[in-house]
Amino acid sequence: MIESTLPASICPRCERLVVPPAPRCPDHGTAMELASVPNTGEVVSFTTLFSPPEGFRSPLHIALVELEGGARLFCHGEETKGVKIGSRVSVEDVNSVYYFSNMGFADRARLFWRRAGARGEKVAAISKSLVQGLLKGRSSGQP
Numbered sequence: 001m002i003e004s005t006l007p008a009s010i011c012p013r014c015e016r017l018v019v020p021p022a023p024r025c026p027d028h029g030t031a032m033e034l035a036s037v038p039n040t041g042e043v044v045s046f047t048t049l050f051s052p053p054e055g056f057r058s059p060l061h062i063a064l065v066e067l068e069g070g071a072r073l074f075c076h077g078e079e080t081k082g083v084k085i086g087s088r089v090s091v092e093d094v095n096s097v098y099y100f101s102n103m104g105f106a107d108r109a110r111l112f113w114r115r116a117g118a119r120g121e122k123v124a125a126i127s128k129s130l131v132q133g134l135l136k137g138r139s140s141g142q143p
Contacts, residue, residue: 005036006093008071017069020096040103041067043087046080063100065091075100 009018009032011025018025022032045064052060061077075091075098082102083089089100 004039006039008035008037010035017071019071019073037067037069037071039091041065041089041091043083043085043089046083048080065089065100073098
């Protein structure tokens with residue numbers, strides 16, 4: 001089973017969030033407190049290296065992913081096909097190496113409804129209203 005959170009640390013002084021956890025804040029050396037963050041984030045940048053550094057196989061797919069809370073980390077991936085800046089991805093920690101995978105429509109929808117939680121009824125009402133508006137527009141001859 002894939003964990004839905006990643007271990008992190010947070011600075012009690014400046015509230016900087018760091019993944020993977022660090023013993024001290026990178027900004028001013030204060031002892032960090034353990035935390036966790038959701039394992040989903042947004043691609044900030046990505047590339048494919050066809051001449052990777054020694055010890056890595058070609059092609060090497062890398063993405064800089066910003067997790068909720070602002071922590072950023074470099075992740076390896078199977079491919080960058082379909083990945084765009086701003087794409088939602090999931091991140092998995094395998095033996096202290098982070099891997100990203102592009103989230104398909106179904107994954108994003110599942111995540112949306114899981115996060116809606118108690119707001120689910122309100123979201124459902126908004127969705128119903130939007131669908132009714134679209135149907136009303138089509139029945140009146142609008143595109």
